[in-house]
Amino acid sequence: MMKLSVYTFMLIGVLALAGCSDTDEISEVNNDNGSDQTSTDVSPEEARPKPPELHIQVGEESLIPILGTYSWSVENEDSTFDGIEVDSVAPPELVSTMDPLQVTADTTITFNFEEEPDRYTVRIWDEDTNVLSESDMVDLSGEGEIICEVLAHWPQGNASYAFSLDIE
Template identity: 25%
Template sequence: MKKLIAIFLLLIFVVSLVGCHNTQDAPVSGVLHQHQSTNEEIDLNIAVLKEPPMLTVVYGDKTMEALRGTTSWNYQNEDGTGVSLESDSMHPLQAKEYMTPIDLISSNISSTNSFEAFLQWDTTPDKISVYCWSEEFWNQPTAASEEIPVNVFMIDSNFETKPDISIELKDGNYIYEVVSEWNSSEKYGGTVRYSFYTIKSNMESQSID
């Protein structure tokens, strides 16, 4: 009789362990499943950009909106029909009066990389190229440009990875053109050119007697 009672208690103990194990794993599995489903819903209901995002240039404590130039854009309507937008614009070297300059002196700049500027869009492009000209080429749209390296660092934030995009501005007065391409979505995409320019104010330090 004692053996039967011992076996019966052993079976209850084993069943209890199995029950505890299943209860402990359930919340973790549920969170993962919920997170994956949410991502799938976001992918299926991705916003259709009917026009390209604006580019914001951040330098030190200053921000400015770059001038949007020549644009080739297309998107898909809900009924499946497509729309194409083509917009031609003047060359960056001829658009000085339409741009707000970035003053390399007046901004509070980082001591680590004093001429680093960040490029920000609401929806990041899939491909970015940056070119520049010296101010001596204003109003000379046929002048050859110099390509500027683009730095991209991936940052993890709130369960998603976002790119941190920056360039190093030249020390002086220069005009910049950012050529951006969106090509990863079947619902929208295109190529857009943005431009801005920098100035370096002639601020002479005054000695205090």
């Protein structure tokens, strides 16, 4: 009876390990010499669906904001969907190590999305993670450092991008 329980536990362990293996990312490659070799075509990070990149033109300078919270899905060839939801800290914490770009009240700011969203909103945050304002553009009317978040929406999902500016 003892042998049967040991074999049962071993079988359960092997099945559990086999069930936890990630075989979606691995493909078999047959070399010219006939030997089989496993390789990964794409890293797990590259295989995940992600929202489009955002580049921000701030006067003469270009800025790439930090991607924050997002939800994104893509349709596969077989009509199934792959999706991901990523949560992050609030924009003030995201940009805490970023040096703010120096701007003036008349600086032109342009958002250049890799794929244009259906709509977007710009939020201004304080350092205590409170939203101070929300509009369709960056408000440069004050002075000092401001923390900006761009919330963009597409049919595939939505994304949050954060950056900071120092208004002179």
